[in-house]
Each structure stands twice: as structure tokens, then as C-alpha cells.
Amino acid sequence: MRGPGLPSLDQLTVFLSVVETGSFAAAGRRLGRATSAISYTIANLELQLGVPLFDRDRTRKPPRRKRAPRFSRRPAPSESVSTIYAPRSKACSRGSKPRSLSSST
Numbered sequence: 001m002r003g004p005g006l007p008s009l010d011q012l013t014v015f016l017s018v019v020e021t022g023s024f025a026a027a028g029r030r031l032g033r034a035t036s037a038i039s040y041t042i043a044n045l046e047l048q049l050g051v052p053l054f055d056r057d058r059t060r061k062p063p064r065r066k067r068a069p070r071f072s073r074r075p076a077p078s079e080s081v082s083t084i085y086a087p088r089s090k091a092c093s094r095g096s097k098p099r100s101l102s103s104s105t
Contacts, residue, residue, distance in 0.1 A: 011045045014038055015053065 007015075017027040017038075024038045031038070046053050 007045050007048060011041055014041045015045060018042065
């Protein structure tokens with residue numbers, strides 16, 4: 001019978017995998033588990049042992065990316081919205097009917 005402070009074989013396996021791979025995500029990939037499951041297992045192990053096993057203040061955070069521009073280009077002061085967004089084809093301009101409807105038979 002196991003006491004409340006003794007780790008399980010699964011917890012030790014997860015802990016060893018995190019130490020060997022260097023991250024919870026890599027340990028999850030190695031063990032075929034989600035990163036959250038690895039984190040949960042380590043958190044429970046830390047509670048059982050009563051000591052923190054990893055320094056969570058030094059986690060690697062992804063670098064912040066610059067925000068992508070909203071539009072591909074800014075209009076010149078002389079351009080109007082209608083010239084920028086003008087239809088490329090004049091096949092059917094505003095007010096005209098499509099060919100199939102223009103001639104009534």
C-alpha cells in the first residue's frame with residue numbers, strides 16, 4: 001500500500017521524461033500525451049512531495065511578433081477609395097444588366 005507522499009511509477013516516468021527532454025511539451029510528445037497532462041502530473045507530484053521540482057519563473061515564452069499590417073498598402077493622399085477598390089473588369093458595371101437579361105424576347 002502506497003502512502004500519500006510516495007510518487008507513482010507513472011509520475012516518476014513523466015518526471016524523468018521532462019528532465020531528459022527539457023520541457024513539458026517535448027515530454028508530452030515523447031510519451032504521447034498532451035502538455036497539459038504532463039503539467040498536471042508534475043503539479044500533483046510536487047504536491048505529494050511538498051517541494052517544487054521545476055523553476056516556473058524561467059519558462060521560455062515565445063517572442064512577441066510584430067502585428068501584421070491591416071492592409072497591404074496605404075492609399076496615397078491623391079487616391080480615393082473608389083480608385084483603390086474599383087472593379088477590375090468592366091464586363092458588368094453598375095446599372096447595366098447581364099447579357100442574358102438585357103434582351104427580352
